[in-house]
Amino acid sequence: MRTRPSPRKIFFWALAPLLVFRLWLAAALPITGDEAYFIWWGKIPDWGFYDHPPMIGWWLAAQLALGEAAWWLRLTSVLQPFVIAGAVAFMLPRIWPEIDDERRWWATLFTLLAPAAVWNVLITTDTPLIYFSVFSGLAWLRAGNATAHDDSYGWYLLAGVFLAGAVLSKYFVAFLGFAYLVDALWRPSRRKLAGLILTYLCILPALALMAWWNAGHCWPNVMFNFINRHGGAGLSWQTPLLYLVTMGYLLTPPVVWRLARAVRTSTGSARTKSLVVLAFVPLALFALLSLVKTIGLHWVLSFLPFVFMLLALKLENPALARIGKFILGFAALHVVAFIVMAQLPLETLQRSKWYNSAVLAFEGERIAARLKPYEKDYVLASDGYADAATQGWNSRHYFFVFGEASSHARHDDVLTDFRPLEGRNILILKKSAPEPGEYAEYFHDVRVESFTLRGTNFYLVLGHGFNYPRYRASVLATVKRKYYAIPAWLPQTACYFCQRYFPEASCRR
Template sequence: MSLFAAAAPAHNWRRFYFAALLLTLLFRGWLGAALPFTGDEAYFYWWGRIPAGGFYDHPPMVGWWLAGLIAVSEAEWWLRLPAILQPALLSFMLLAFLRDDPHATRWGVATLVLLAPASVLDVLITTDIPLVYFSVASALVFLSAVRGRAGWLFAVSGLLLGGAFLSKYFAVLLGFAYIAWALWRPAVWKWKALALVVLCALPAGLYNAWWNSQHCWANVMFNVFNRHGNAHLSWETPLLYAAMMVWLLTPMVVWGLLRTPGAWLRQAALPWLVAVPLSIFGLLSLVKTIGLHWVFSFVPLVFLLYGRSVSDLTLQRTIRFAAVIAAVHVAAVLAVASQPVERWSSLLGERKYAGVVQTVKADEVIAALGDDVNRYELMTDGYSPSVTVGYNHRRYWPVFGPASSHARHDDMLTDFRRLDGRDVLVLSKEAPVLTDYTPYFRDVQVDVLTVRGAKFWRIRGHGFDFAAYHAGVLEPARRYWYAIPGWLPQQGCFFEERYFR
């Protein structure tokens, strides 16, 4: 007999939910312990290892969380615990929010949150993890406030929105949704509610603006100016965005929402919290690739919208389909995990395979350097390699050379003045162009390391010349990444104060 019948009793819905909860937690716990730290995670690890009031490219929340976690342990599974538990905790939040809804809707929506592809696979600790917690909590409290017209709940929603803003700037899209809700059929009570939300979220925004004004407006420069050099009109990126959403939500959910718009448009406030952010991402997709993780905050809200729009039977079928998709993803991960790392050398190409080895077997890469780890200042030529190898070495590796607009937090952490005259070893995944190094050292030597069949180039520079590096690397970096508009009031800039005053 099927677990779900046409008129499934409440205990069947609960039973399936708890089975999904247990199985997904077991798989995610294993994956969180077995998967090596990725470049982004290692980057944020250093935020927690060297905590501060803010960081270069995003607001500070994940760094603050990691600082607390690192105080207990630096094991991968422990640092990832907020991510590993996130689908489960989100499902608990939805169960509490839906306590007065029919049991099919309540348990069905919570189960969909557990079985969604991203909920099964994503165990990485990134800026998106606190963003999702705060955004979903803010949205659910906002919906509760709308339902009861409770002023204090609007205030709590605003505080949570402030937490989301201190996690990642995409929180403003949820704020736009609140504004759109207030503008649609405006009423005095709506304006009062919106004012409470804004007033309670405002301190987080003011804090972030104050910190930026004292730190080169780093978050603003990165997110508004420096990271969009490749933006251009394209027909491919909207199709990619649409395909990504179908995968994240599952085809049945997307088809169900497209087929019955009248059912979900009648819901109070919730359609705004889904349609406004996802439509903005849709417009942005015309000129830019939308990151998979950008939309994570709104996926649980889509499932809530869907669960309240379809029949119990349709929801049952959707859950069955989602369970099959989840099982396929788990099988795929287990198949990949069972393969030796060398299997990927022919599939990925030389440079990408070296990146895999550097991540998965970082301890072997460090061991291959031998006595050089103590004789030289250790660096790489890119942000991701530096933080990844540095995490595994438990020793920060700076970045040599101009690098890119991304992840320039190294500009805050590394003072190249103190390295004048020192010997430096730069580890690279590709053959170096010697003219990128010879101007900045008395002499340069290059050799090749091979680890698990992957090639790494070891560039040894003796007698670092800071004056030459200042002219050849730091001055161009100042022009490219620190050209702060005059209309932004500056109270301080670490890059200017360190190198140009």
């Protein structure tokens, strides 16, 4: 009778093929707009950045010191599933000593081969967030399993240190911090509550750093994350449904189905209850948020390893083996799909609304060559943040943002000062034809050129003699009103935008 391979063997068999695939994908994909935006953070590091805490900028600054190849800058993302799965394999028997080896490796294998773990090699703020959040959660669970002979406070301290790193990565870590509070209050004890306080104390320096930087920079993190970006938010039946579909994909349907049945029957031991809290309290908060806002696929990735750990604890090995077959097949399907798509010509996407953005990304070097002759006489810009960051990266020459743009990714407001550009010539790269007279009031004269690349048109607005006073009165005044109306209750030490352009008027509501 043939015996099926153990999950441990499958895990180690899967390591090399998955690593090769992810390295290939990291090298083959062009740098996307968000990635280029964060890479510029690394190129011009600071204590903070416009729309997120500073960790990804620091992360990339360290990598950029050693190289600029796409696969290298994405390496921490490429290696993430392997590191996280290894942490799960290492910590599970230390949190649950009674767990059998097969369950342990099923949890590890599911973490390694979950859909997003197969293909997600992109640089995002979630890259450091996932590392720090999972490590913090594992330390918290280990601290909760302490005996009289354990140094549980050492584990709480470690959970707090990692939580501080997550705080400096992205604000959604608040959901994990809230889960710790729920867990401590669900079954309170003196040691547990003291551990919670110790964990929270560890994040105070990170919060203080962020408050100090934001107070001296117009509070951009608060304005972006809690005020400016939610103009279109509102109750919708579509966004909760989309969230359910997203979770069904990320966890896979058999995992969702079996876990729903398993959790409904019993919650298990006190230690398992802590894991239930860490797995589902953040996801439940995202479900509530989905009532009014679209939940990004990458937002929830920090909490999926806890779900896979819970699955391994709740199900019997035969059921885990059946789920394992599905996840293995699903992972293989993703690999085949990406390899097939890589063989298709870019023009396959020509009818999609983002085809011109794809051309900008894939053909960035050719576009840079087109723009090279203009660099001597023009300051280079684009009309959108993603395009400016992408083409700036492809050209290895910073592109600033000309025009109002959107509420997203406005770190260029910090970097670019329009006052010294008075009288200068500016080239604005656009993916759509400018409206007649659109730029006339900002320059002494304007000429428009265009070129076609892979079936899509790109336009060069060549503005001569930039009129800063007119730009200030029109564009910058609108930007101030829409994005820098800082609430009076926020203490402010400085604001680059108003001090630079409107020293006579404060940035206050």
